[in-house]
Amino acid sequence: MTGRKPYLGPPKTKTSARTVELPDVVSVALARHLETYGPVEVEINDETDPRKPVRRTVRLLFSLPTLNPIHRATWSHYWSPPARSAGIPKGTGLHCLRRYLATR
Structure with a gap:
């Protein structure tokens, strides 16, 4: 795993929260x-307010088998097998699926 540990952050832009x-x-x-x-x-770590970062307990809907947060560096390891089983083409991630729903 590379980079920093998983954390909560603010939305990417002001219009991201919807x-x-x-x-x-x-x-x-x-x-x-x-x-x-x-x-x-x-x-x-909760950095949703970057001026006041805190460490807090959160309830995650999804986690690793070790009960730790899913890190972006290991996500594809868990995503790929069920995606292939569902017939989703290799290289298709969650971002593409979000766009798919928006076009329905």
Whole structure:
């Protein structure tokens, strides 16, 4: 793993914070996931206010098998197998899927 440890940060821009549609199929899948695994409590650096960084406990919906936050350097290791099983082409990440939903 390279770079810094996972942390909470502010949105990329002022317009990044917004409400987006959550399809029923996703809501059902999230509910099943939470029934099976529950949220994981971890301590993480919260830099959402860069002037006042704090360390706090958060509840994550998704984590590594070690119950640690998912780091961007290891994300593809966990994403690739189910994506290939679902027929999603190699090189397609979550950003592309966000755009796919927006065009539906």
